[in-house]
Amino acid sequence: MAAGAFGFKGCQKIRGPQIRTLLEAKDFILFDCDGVIWHGETAITGAAKVVSSLIRRGKNVVFVTNNCTRPRESYVHKFYRLGFTDVLLEQIFSSSYCSALYLRDVVKIRGQVFVMGCDGLRRELQGAGVPCVEEADEPDATIYDCALAEDVKAVLVGHDDKLTFLKLAKASCYLRDPECLFLATDNDPWHPLSGGRILPGSGSLTAALEVSSGRKATVIGKPSRFMFECISSQFSGVEPARCLMIGDRLETDMLFGSNCGFDTVLTLTGVSQLEDAQRYLDGEPAADRGLVPDYVVDSVADFLPAFEELDDEQSD
Ligand SMILES: [Mg+2]
Numbered sequence: 394m395a396a397g398a399f400g401f402k403g404c405q406k407i408r409g410p411q412i413r414t415l416l417e418a419k420d421f422i423l424f425d426c427d428g429v430i431w432h433g434e435t436a437i438t439g440a441a442k443v444v445s446s447l448i449r450r451g452k453n454v455v456f457v458t459n460n461c462t463r464p465r466e467s468y469v470h471k472f473y474r475l476g477f478t479d480v481l482l483e484q485i486f487s488s489s490y491c492s493a494l495y496l497r498d499v500v501k502i503r504g505q506v507f508v509m510g511c512d513g514l515r516r517e518l519q520g521a522g523v524p525c526v527e528e529a530d531e532p533d534a535t536i537y538d539c540a541l542a543e544d545v546k547a548v549l550v551g552h553d554d555k556l557t558f559l560k561l562a563k564a565s566c567y568l569r570d571p572e573c574l575f576l577a578t579d580n581d582p583w584h585p586l587s588g589g590r591i592l593p594g595s596g597s598l599t600a601a602l603e604v605s606s607g608r609k610a611t612v613i614g615k616p617s618r619f620m621f622e623c624i625s626s627q628f629s630g631v632e633p634a635r636c637l638m639i640g641d642r643l644e645t646d647m648l649f650g651s652n653c654g655f656d657t658v659l660t661l662t663g664v665s666q667l668e669d670a671q672r673y674l675d676g677e678p679a680a681d682r683g684l685v686p687d688y689v690v691d692s693v694a695d696f697l698p699a700f701e702e703l704d705d706e707q708s709d
Contacts (some may be wrong), residue, residue, distance in 0.1 A: 489518075511551065
């Protein structure tokens with residue numbers, strides 16, 4: 394089934410039989426995590442059953458997350474803890490893991506990486522054999538007197554809840570060398586917390602470093618296509634026309650899907666709402682159409698009736 398088979402492409406609210414037709418046309422189902430299958434430490438009702446049902450029906454299910462705060466091993470535990478008991482390490486593509494692959498396999502880094510990010514990101518890089526600068530500054534060190542490593546060939550920015558002015562200053566100094574790469578795990582501006590609070594995302598830290606260095610970061614995570622290249626390198630026969638991206642954020646998930654040539658589904662359990670998508674659909678410039686989902690569901694739990702119909706058919 395081609396995108397828009399239900400009449401037009403853009404923000405099509407779909408349910409049972411239409412979801413079933415859509416799923417039948419796809420081999421690879423890509424899920425974002427936060428806001429789609431869970432909120433922090435709480436699984437979205439029905440999400441684990443949806444994931445299991447897809448896997449049981451022979452679909453390739455993968456998870457593509459811009460969250461760079463934990464290594465993949467730790468993600469496997471989280472999946473299990475929240476009831477996603479059949480998810481394997483190989484199905485998880487985080488922006489930290491893809492950053493490690495980029496540094497190791499694409500640029501084949503020779504030298505160290507300065508990480509402006511948290512321990513989880515550093516652990517993922519080290520697990521892939523990518524050396525990182527060890528921070529060993531005295532508590533009262535300043536940019537006037539601290540040591541700078543000699544062989545820093547890349548600065549990688551991610552979520553950093555222990556960001557200091559010194560770290561930002563050091564990263565700015567390393568980027569004075571035009572040979573030193575400037576990478577960001579993702580460009581997410583912020584993340585929702587409960588009670589109306591927000592958490593500044595990696596994008597806000599990248600912006601600070603872009604200003605101080607006068608350079609632009611290469612972004613690894615969604616909406617960059619690189620995460621799809623990582624998936625394609627590890628699964629055979631991935632055809633964009635047979636992939637479906639399910640996410641909650643227009644600027645990352647939906648644009649990633651469009652950039653890769655996938656059909657996209659927006660689920661309304663997270664950041665973006667239908668009105669936001671409609672604004673991109675109606676507004677200018679036309680380039681923003683890539684942010685418009687093909688299809689919309691209230692929750693991934695809306696997929697469950699589609700499976701029930703299939704089960705009914707099989708038992709007939
Ligand atoms: Mg999300």
